[in-house]
Amino acid sequence: FQVGLLVSVKRFFLFLFEIRVKPDKSGVVTDGVKHSMNPFCEIAVEEAVKLKEKKLIKEVVAVSCGPQQAQETIRTALAMGADRGIHVQVAGKDYENLGPLQVSKIMAALAKKEEAQLVILGKQAIDDDCNQTGQMTAALLDWPQGTFASEVSFEGDKLKVVREIDGGLETITINTPAVVTADLRLNTPRYATLPNIMKAKKKKIAIMKPEDLGVDITSRVEVLRVDEPPQREAGVKVETVQDLVGKLKDSGLV
């Protein structure tokens, strides 16, 4: 089954890092903070490479939209086993305003251009937790989608996807070409080992701009303000149940 596959990777702060809001409340401080690939995107890349190793996929192309440093993220994907990369250059203010709608337009354009049969993304990014890009990409392409995938397999020329949903697991069969978004339990991503990083330097990364794909990336959303979550107040200990009820009544909650 010869299929080309696009996998989208996003670069953001390493999780469990202390984030600071910028003094002018326009966003968070990004200078010098350790960045790496979004964990769900790592799982997506791993799945793509696994499918290639099973010879169900012909070629894995890793895509990232962003400034110069996005190339590092693509290199990591290449080191994990992707064949080539595409870096869509978006920098500065445009990058700060780049949201799921714009990225999915770019992905849709690329999927058509590369004649990909499968697009895999992480289910959501850990910076905005939007969980929208995969779904929007599928809608723009008018392709079926298998989101929150915890298992992906081919059945003939259809794709069987086991999805993690609130009630449990849902198994669906969708036609290809399709869009899949990866959830946590899909796989355990492999390490990008040093020999592979070295080999990845020889793999090609094509660079292009959104205009080259005919995509308009103006944002429809404007961020008004970013605030830190309120400091957690100390709790109040009460001695008896009567006290508790009394306090609840006093604060108007009961």
Place this chain on the structure above:
Amino acid sequence: MLPASRYSSQAHRCIRALQTRQTEHAVPQLYTALQRRACSSLSVPRITTHYTIHSRDKDPRWEGIEMERFADEADVVIVGGGPAGLSAAIRLKQLANEHEKELRVCLVEKASQIGAHTLSGACLEPSALNELFPDWKERGAPLNTEVTEDVFSILTEKHRIPVPMLPGLPMQNHGNYIVRLGNFVRWLGEQAEELGVELYPGYAASEVLFHEDGSVKGIATNDVGIAKDGSPKDVFERGMELHAKVTLFGEGCHGHLAKQLYKQFNLRENCEPQTYAIGLKELWMIDEKKWRPGRVEHSVGWPLNRNTYGGSFLYHLNEGEPLVALGFVIGLDYSNPYLSPFREFQRWKHHPFVAPTLEGGNRIAYGARALNEGGFQSIPKLTFPGGLLIGCSPGFMNVPKIKGTHTAMKSGMLAAEAIFPQVVAEELDSETAGLHIPEYAENLKNSWVWKELRAVRNIRPSFHNYFGLYGGMVYTGIFYWILRGKEPWTLKHCGTDADQLKPAKDCTPIDYPKPDGKISFDLLSSVALSGTNHEGDQPAHLTLRDDGVPVARNLGIYDGPEQRFCPAGVYEYVPLETGDGMRLQINAQNCVHCKTCDIKDPSQNINWVVPEGGGGPAYNGM
């Protein structure tokens, strides 16, 4: 990366399951051997699972796992992406470009990005930088804060005695820059990449490789994908071998590979043992009204007693926002096992001279690192067949100035200049397969580094007298300030730091105040600010040679000093589940790679080895 090994690891898991009876039989034997050694009737819970202590050769879980490594050749391999390593790499490439020669220089660094494990005060003396990049200002080096005010105090519990900063005193900072060393190192990394150095952050050098003739062949990076109990996971991959004509080791203070090399090549036979201090640091965003950019404050005295070496620093940075870098340094030759460097630091911040600067401010970063205090007397033999040592690893810190960056950079540059002609030579003229470059040590002895360290060599040891701190200051005043260190004698240190602890019964516990959550803080919230993290499912990289020693000796005689000197809360003595007795719990994920435990453990039982690359603190411009 061989698919065959992956399948066979699956198959071998089944074999392993069938073999469990065999393994179970093997393990009690280990326990009884330990019991005999520990002379205790209590069974010792197994703590250490790392393969450097429990070899994989005889471990049945590792049977059939592909252990061959991919190898690659470079001209020069540098271990450590700090000021020394990067300066050496840059200088090598500068020389290569000048002479139009091809040179492959590879640098491995355990941090996930260059600068993420760098922590220092710091007041940088730009001497070495001026030599490396005379045009550093145009290149955008982040030296933004010139020192404008220099203040030195002796603190008592409530008051402060000012000490005039006369020109010529080692602590005087005129002409220096307050820098965020992590940002400076990151900038050096960018310069190195531009020159064509291959930088590999996120890959730790975990093993030194040797040729048949005993010379150093290169290094191997860490294996990945080993589970916490020491068994291979599905994603197990062997590290990679990097071979080189000569390998430079710039691991910083108390590097773990350097520790092995000292033994292997007997490099310390003619020098004193290295002595150390621990430095803890925080970054604060303070109230603008309190901000005095360019101001440098140092203090000695309270809260330390006169026989414990140490002091504080507080630097006002000038990078557009009211940021101060402050911290506390304590000599690790302290004798009271109840001393907690972290809590001394927190306590110091409440002093009436310090607290007003911090009131209304916000703490945004925390970290800690050991630093060298041995100076001139502790410099080991620097070269050996196949390699050499640069930077704080052998230790070129000027202790009274508390500056080591400029000398580390210079040592890296001198190393590059010494090895360049030999590495690009058409025919390698060497007795051993790995090049031996004693010219590096010669050049160093003829440079300003040597003169500088020699002049201050007696200041630190002069603190070992009855009057402690005050005796030392008097000595400095007379012999350094007036006589410029020309006295003919060289004072000795007192032995290793680990040997200085007195048994707990001979010492009094220190009553530290509780952190108030505004100026002083508890340990765990501080560790969270360091951004440190490690892959959880890997063997603890703080390995014990003997699992029974902590409870028997460290806890029994010294009341477990590691629970106090570790600035990250890695070591905890917790009650056994059975109720009677204690056990050591190692929270390896908290480790900030400061190396203090390896230095100060009175039993020298803890051996710090490098964890999976990429793990550790995530300092941002510390």
